[in-house]
Amino acid sequence: MLTHDDGAMGFFHVLPEHCWKGYAWELSIAMMKKLREQGEIPFVHIQEDNQGSMSLSRKIGFVKERLIQWVKINLEEKG
Numbered sequence: 001m002l003t004h005d006d007g008a009m010g011f012f013h014v015l016p017e018h019c020w021k022g023y024a025w026e027l028s029i030a031m032m033k034k035l036r037e038q039g040e041i042p043f044v045h046i047q048e049d050n051q052g053s054m055s056l057s058r059k060i061g062f063v064k065e066r067l068i069q070w071v072k073i074n075l076e077e078k079g
Helices: 023-037 051-059
Strands: none
Touching: 023 051
């Protein structure tokens, strides 16, 4: 597990054969603790259709604050 450049927890994937063994829970709790020790506030960005991450985040104490819409602008000129 890593943090995005904005500080959000993420980049996390558990292989199917290792799901439901508590690894995601343990790593998430450890990451939250580390961020708090560094004076940071743990937070996540989760796509609405990612039910696994939504469920895990609720179980470890996150609450949905608001819906965010990302917009990407391509500044490269097209020939």
